[in-house]
Amino acid sequence: MKQRFYIILCSVLLLSSLALPAQAAAAPAENGGEDLNVKEMILEHLADAYEWHIVSWKNKHVAISLPVILYSENSGWNVFMSSQFHHGHSEYRGFSIAAEGKYAGKIVEKDAAGNDIRPWDFSLTKNALSLIISSLLLLLIIMSVARSLKRNPMEGKKGFVGLMEMFILSINEDIIKPAVGKDHARYAPYLLTVFFFIFTNNILGLVPIFPGGANVTGNIAVTMILALCTFFIINLTGTKEYYKDIFWPDVPTWLKVPIPLMPAIELIGLFTKPFALMIRLFANIMAGHSIVLGLTAIIFVTVKLGTTINVSMTVVSVLFTVFINLVELLVAYIQAYVFTMLSAVFIGMARMEPHKVD
Structure with a gap:
């Protein structure tokens, strides 16, 4: 198991260090040797597209038409x-x-x-196709794991099934149960789906070749829909005590009437929570991809500074790109974890019970 993991990890890093420079090299080639516009190159690779670009070589493009x-x-x-x-x-x-x-x-x-x-x-754009692929991949993985666990529920699982079981139990026991409370089983399917959906798309976004490389969770439209899903679940399943705490909070009366200061603040908080979820995921994934592309561009920016400087900066670029890719593997998990944790906390806050007086 460890050997397989190391092989997969090394393959991802190798592909990242090789394929990204190849993609960045396309811009100077297309412009006939003109200086690389780093800003345009980064924005082009982060943006959605109507085709899935694979590689450019000697002014020839290999792409999947959509x-x-x-x-x-x-x-x-x-x-x-x-x-x-x-x-x-x-x-x-x-x-x-x-x-x-x-x-x-x-x-x-x-x-x-x-x-x-x-x-x-x-x-059907690149991001839309990537969403379909990641969803089908996630369904295939989860259904196969569920089938394996259902077949022998009491048997200890090894390999990939055991790894997935560890992930599921970790998220359910460490995040969902403590944050949501007694109704945790009601919300576990949604929260687990959100975690694995974000994590799967984050990982696929780090793989520079098809079917990876799409900037799905770095697209604010996608993160907005995820945040809206949490927003509607919070406010459609909130308890009476939750809404009472918003419109008539337990604060001095002069903070509620004649000017509803605290209710206004609480009402604004309804929208700042999903907004924070949306921006946090979008900004972190977008920033990670931008840094990788920016470091890769160093190779081509320093071409005209001489062979010695270019070779030395190429080594620096590759080393830092590999390092950032390692960090991004960690960030891919952390961002899925944080989004799920905050969603669970917000849902738990909406499930508040009436205060008991001893």
């Missing part, structure tokens, strides 16, 4: 593959991928005045 599904008020429904755009350099059926402006990276069309407008876009 279906584009659009509804235009001018031409109705349009369904075609993203390869028709030729990596964003061509127009097809009046649609194109905007290179700049507020719609940069998105599909646009021209209106009667020649301005860019957005059609209704239902396309």
Whole structure:
């Protein structure tokens, strides 16, 4: 088991140190040897896309084309593959991928005045496909583990099943039970699903080759939906005592009337909790990916400074990239753990019981 773990870990680090420089090298090659724009390179790799770019080599692109599904008020429904755009350099059926402006990276069309407008876009993008892949992978893993545990529930499990059992018990016993309280079994399925969903996508985001490399949990739309799920569960299952503590908290009356100062603060707190969940996960994952790409870019930024400096900085870049990837493996777990823990704490706060007077 240990040998397999070390082999997988070394493979991830090797792929990270090799594939990321190869992707970053695509920009100078496409620009005919021009200086690498680090900011644009990082933002391009972090952004969503209509194709899944694999590698670029000698001005040739290897990418997985994804279906584009659009509804235009001018031409109705349009369904075609993203390869028709030729990596964003061509127009097809009046649609194109905007290179700049507020719609940069998105599909646009021209209106009667020649301005860019957005059609209704239902396309399967890179992040959307990654979400489907990670969800199917998670279902496969959890169902296989559940089947194994159901077959021999009293038998001690080894290998991957034993590892998953340890994870599940750890999250349930150390986070869910203490934070939620007596109703923990009611919320355990959701909280366990959130933990493994975030952790799986965090790990896949560190793998630079298909089906990894998508910036799913570094996309604020994804973290917003996860935070909203927790928000609705908290407030739809909250007790009467929870709402009483919001609208009529146990504080001096002058803090509640005639100016409802404390109720206003408590009401604002309803929205700051999911907002904190959303921003914390988004910012940490986005920052981690940006640091890795920034360190990789050092290799190409120092090309014109001479061979000696470039070689030395390449060694530094690779060493720091590997180190940050190791840190990111830890962060992938910590961010899933923190999101689940805070969600459990907020749910537990909403399940408060009436205060007993001795």
